[in-house]
Amino acid sequence: MDFKSFRKKSFVDAKKTIRESVGEDEYILHAINTIDDLNRIANLLTKRLRDWYAIYYPELSMNIEDHEAFIKAALKETRQGETMGKDLDKKDLEPILIFAKEIERLYQFREELKDYLNDVTKNYCKNMHYLIGPLLCAKLIREAGSLRALAMMHASKLQLLGAETALFRHLKTGSRPPKHGIILQHPLVGSAKEKGKAARAVSDKISILARVDYFKGEFIAEKIKADLEEKLK
Amino acid sequence: MRPFNKNFPNVFFDRGRLWTKSDSPQTFFEERIIRQGGFYREWDAKRSKLAAALLKNISQIGIKEDSSVLYLGASHGYTPSFLSDMVSKGHIFAIEFSPVSGRDLVALCEKKKNIAPIIANANHPEEYKDIGKVDIVYQDVSQRNQVEIFLKNCDYFLNSGGFGLLALKAKSIDVTKKPKDVFRTVRAELERHITIVDFRELEPFEKAHGFYVVKKK
Numbered sequence: 001m002d003f004k005s006f007r008k009k010s011f012v013d014a015k016k017t018i019r020e021s022v023g024e025d026e027y028i029l030h031a032i033n034t035i036d037d038l039n040r041i042a043n044l045l046t047k048r049l050r051d052w053y054a055i056y057y058p059e060l061s062m063n064i065e066d067h068e069a070f071i072k073a074a075l076k077e078t079r080q081g082e083t084m085g086k087d088l089d090k091k092d093l094e095p096i097l098i099f100a101k102e103i104e105r106l107y108q109f110r111e112e113l114k115d116y117l118n119d120v121t122k123n124y125c126k127n128m129h130y131l132i133g134p135l136l137c138a139k140l141i142r143e144a145g146s147l148r149a150l151a152m153m154h155a156s157k158l159q160l161l162g163a164e165t166a167l168f169r170h171l172k173t174g175s176r177p178p179k180h181g182i183i184l185q186h187p188l189v190g191s192a193k194e195k196g197k198a199a200r201a202v203s204d205k206i207s208i209l210a211r212v213d214y215f216k217g218e219f220i221a222e223k224i225k226a227d228l229e230e231k232l233k
Numbered sequence: 234m235r236p237f238n239k240n241f242p243n244v245f246f247d248r249g250r251l252w253t254k255s256d257s258p259q260t261f262f263e264e265r266i267i268r269q270g271g272f273y274r275e276w277d278a279k280r281s282k283l284a285a286a287l288l289k290n291i292s293q294i295g296i297k298e299d300s301s302v303l304y305l306g307a308s309h310g311y312t313p314s315f316l317s318d319m320v321s322k323g324h325i326f327a328i329e330f331s332p333v334s335g336r337d338l339v340a341l342c343e344k345k346k347n348i349a350p351i352i353a354n355a356n357h358p359e360e361y362k363d364i365g366k367v368d369i370v371y372q373d374v375s376q377r378n379q380v381e382i383f384l385k386n387c388d389y390f391l392n393s394g395g396f397g398l399l400a401l402k403a404k405s406i407d408v409t410k411k412p413k414d415v416f417r418t419v420r421a422e423l424e425r426h427i428t429i430v431d432f433r434e435l436e437p438f439e440k441a442h443g444f445y446v447v448k449k450k
Contacts, residue, residue: 001363003301003324003347003349006349006363006364007324007342007346007348007349010326010349010350010351011339011342011343011349011350013351013352014335014338014339014350014351014352015339017332017335017352018332018335018336018339018352021332021352022332168408168409171408171409172408172409
């Protein structure tokens with residue numbers, strides 16, 4: 001075959017492969033990445049809003065620590081008591097309120113995305129979803145690259161996903177090895193007294209469930225979760 | 234603007250930087266193009282290990298105007314786009330595993346008429362055995378078994394007398410070892426199978442990278 005016709009065929013093949021490479025893994029990846037970005041951005045914008053809003057009603061920002069609650073209160077506009085804030089003209093106040101509305105919309109979108117992620121993971125890896133919830137599910141899949149990679153992974157590696165810096169520092173300099181990576185976000189690990197032990201037990205179970213999910217097995221997470229809670233009591 | 238070295242077709246040198254003369258000025262990369270009896274594209278040695286190797290005065294790479302090249306680890310296609318200028322009468326088979334960077338690669342190949350994009354795993358040469366024999370095997374894949382992959386592909390596709398070019402990332406073979414030690418082990422490993430023509434470390438352009446030129450008997 002001459003190069004010209006080979007090239008023609010290779011375009012068709014390459015485009016097909018690229019098209020078909022997309023699956024649930026990609027949906028999950030983009031959703032969780034977007035959620036993370038939204039968190040960061042909404043946080044940053046709310047800080048800016050707090051500064052700006054303070055010229056109008058500084059006491060509000062001082063009294064409400066939670067970002068989302070602050071935005072809700074700011075939009076309701078309950079200015080009361082003696083305030084350091086300046087009475088703003090409508091035209092000077094309006095942009096602040098529009099800004100607040102936009103941020104509220106971002107938070108709202110984040111919640112919608114979380115619902116979406118919940119649906120996708122529940123459908124794609126129902127066992128893991130039951131034990132660790134959609135967010136941790138998505139983060140583990142992101143760290144591993146795909147559900148397939150997660151299923152093929154040793155439980156001990158899964159345990160340390162997200163702790164690579166500490167792991168390689170350990171290998172290089174012989175410092176103390178890490179006991180857990182992002183798995184620490186699981187309540188059974190996070191609240192355990194012996195975190196290393198809990199991390200090991202939980203990652204073992206996640207590993208089993210990832211395999212069951214990847215090979216489209218049955219729903220066994222309920223029993224596994226009960227075992228795990230019994231073990232870590 | 235003057236020819237860089239007679240061993241490297243269509244590569245030019247000007248103001249301390251490398252350039253290739255190109256018929257297709259419009260690539261999606263943002264390099265500068267200047268006119269001087271044609272279009273020249275700047276070849277950034279910080280982004281391309283081949284360019285870095287040239288600037289480190291590598292003696293020869295065996296690439297001729299009409300070479301056919303197998304390129305493993307084409308990624309977004311930065312280096313292949315310049316290689317495509319060098320082999321103006323030849324052609325390139327660009328292999329990339331990741332479908333994500335594959336999108337950029339396909340888009341580039343639409344502009345460069347002598348590159349064929351292939352989404353495949355360089356670990357499994359039988360996936361793309363249709364390409365037949367080539368004159369040059371270029372590899373830049375950053376895998377732990379990159380030497381094994383390289384030798385396998387040279388064995389499979391390289392004409393006798395053909396050149397193999399290996400950009401080696403020491404850190405993907407063993408992060409805990411010193412790059413120099415890794416280079417030494419790799420050299421011994423390569424020498425068992427194939428003749429080594431030249432070697433350069435790519436400092437300061439790339440950290441802990443080496444560039445091997447080998448020739449098949």
